[in-house]
Amino acid sequence: MSEDVKSKVMNYLNCPLGDMHEGEQLNFVCLETTCKEIGLICPICRCQKHSKHKVIPLKTFLADLYTNVNTKQNHNSxxxxxxxxxxxxxxxxxxxKDIVQKMVLQIKLLEDQIxxxxxxxxxxxLEQNQTQMNFPQLFHQILNMQYxxxxxxxxxxxxxxxxxxxHQHGKIEIDFKPQKLFDSYQKASQEAINQLQISFTTFKQSISKIAKPIEKFTLPIINHNxxxxxFSQTLKSTTINIQDFKVAIQQVQQNNENRFILIEPQIQESCKIAFKIQHLTNFIGLGIALKNVLQGKNMxxxxxxxxxxxxxxxxxxxxWSHNKKEENMVSKSLKFGVGDIxxxxxxxxxxxxxxxxxxxQNEPISLTFDIPENDEIHFCVNMCGVGEKVEILDDWE
Structure with missing residues (x-):
């Protein structure tokens, strides 16, 4: 470690959480990547929420970081x-681009075959029909040897x-059956169409696998605090589409079915979220949902x-309230429309x-809620009208 940093006397800030944390210094750093409160903590924080996390003293963290930055050769500017x-x-x-061009060529060959x-x-x-029409004349010409x-x-x-x-040995029958030829062609065509649908499904699955390795790099950059x-890709109604993880769009007019989409991750601590109403035609509800209850109702x-x-x-x-009649389907003086946050x-x-x-300018309204022991809560959006569109905002201040 750098001796300059090691020997420096540091003035630590006090923990702002109060109660047992009052007067405790923020002299530790939590390095647990999955921790939602990663960063500066006090000894009480360490005991209460970070006992199983990777925690080191702030001075050690700074000294090691200083040494690393100043001694490691950076070969790539x-x-x-x-x-x-x-x-x-x-x-x-x-x-x-190369793959798309090759696919286009193959599709063109298939188009030519069709x-x-x-x-x-x-x-x-046409030939069968012509032969059928000419058959009596041909029959008599051959029979009378007019050739x-x-x-x-x-x-x-x-x-x-x-x-x-x-059909039987020695027995010959006329078989003018244009319908049979058409039916055979139609059957073959339907088999080709079915294979095309299967190929498209396989193609979508392949694209998903291709995108998976870089998916984490496509997530929006937000404040780490x-x-x-x-929007969840799985905890949603089938008629709701997602754009860029942050925008949900209702594709079909709904009554009671197919109206919910949940937001991930699940809620495990006090937090805030903001929605912007991009398009509204009928009904949009915003709030929280019990995941298991909604899944049991197919959303x-x-x-x-x-x-x-x-x-x-x-x-x-x-x-709308899951468990209180006096807060379910009643007016509480909160209106919002297109463009509102x-x-x-x-x-x-x-x-x-x-x-x-x-x-x-109105004051916020509030609902009380309860969480069953066997369930978890998520923020949610409920959309009824076709084309309704809601966006999750990362910055609304």
């Missing part, structure tokens, strides 16, 4: 790394043979009875959820 980063991006995009199969089948149907040219006789006889079948809330909104699994405020001036402030200790329209 920032400029070089940025250039290399650009090269990696260009390489990935070039590979993607057109050719249609052309040939159409030609065969002079042997090659013409062979040709006409061959066209007749192509339209007969031998704030939870990175994103259905059974708002008329208690036990529906959510605590929300909606744009139509109403609130609604801030939700959740106090986990007191089990109170507050709602505030940032553009309104």
């Amino acid at each position: 920032l400029e070089t790394l940025l250039q290399q980063l650009d090269q990696v991006r260009l390489k990935m995009l070039q590979n993607l 057109n050719l199969s249609h052309k040939n089948t159409k030609q065969r149907l 002079v040219n042997p090659d013409l006789l062979k040709q006409d006889l061959r066209s007749m043979i192509e339209n007969v079948s031998q 704030q939870t990175n809330f994103i 259905r909104f059974d708002y008329q009875t208690l036990g529906h699994g959510s605590y929300m405020a909606s744009n139509n001036d109403h609130v 609604v801030i939700l402030d959740l106090n986990l200790e007191n089990k109170i959820l507050k709602f505030k329209n940032k553009s309104s």
Whole structure:
């Protein structure tokens, strides 16, 4: 360790949490990557919430960091790394472009095959029809040997043979069945369409696997003191689509079905979240939801009875409560519309959820909530109208 840092007398700040923390110095650092309170802590913090975390004294942290920064040779300057980063991006995009071009060529070949199969089948149907119409005349010409040219006789006889079948030994029957030819072609076409759908599903799965390694680098950059809330890809109704992790869009007009989407991660401590209403046609509810209850209802909104699994405020001036009749489907004077930012402030200790329209001068409204022991809570959005769109904001101050 650097002797300069090691011997320095430091003036530590006091912990701001109060109570047992009063007067305790912030002289430790929590380095646990999964800890939501990573950073400066006092000895009481260490005992209460960080006993199993990787914790070192602040002075040790600074000394080791100082030594590391000043002794480690940096072979890659920032400029070089940025250039290399650009090269990696260009390489990935070039590979993607090459694959797309090859796929386009294969699709063009398939398109040509579809057109050719249609052309040939159409030609065969027309030929069958023409032969069927000419058959009586051909039959009499052959029977009466009205031919002079042997090659013409062979040709006409061959066209007749192509339209007969031998169902029993020695018994020949005429088999003009254009419907059979069409049905056969239609069946083959449907099999091709089914394979195309399977290929598309496989393609989407492959794209997902390709994107997985870099997925963590696509998440929005936010303040480390704030939870990175994103719309869940799995805890949602099937009719709701997600854009860039932060925007949810209702695709289909709904009654009670398919209206909820939950936000991850689950709520484990007091926190805030803000939503911006991008588009509103009918009904949008914002609040918290009990994950297991909603999953048991397939994300259905059974708002008329208690036990529906959510605590929300909606744009139509109403609130909704999972367990209190006096707070379910009643007016509480909170309205919001397109462009409004609604801030939700959740106090986990007191089990109170507050709602505030940032553009309104009215005081926040609040709901009390309860969490069953076998469930967990998530922030949620409930959308009824087609095209309704809600965004999670990372910065709303």
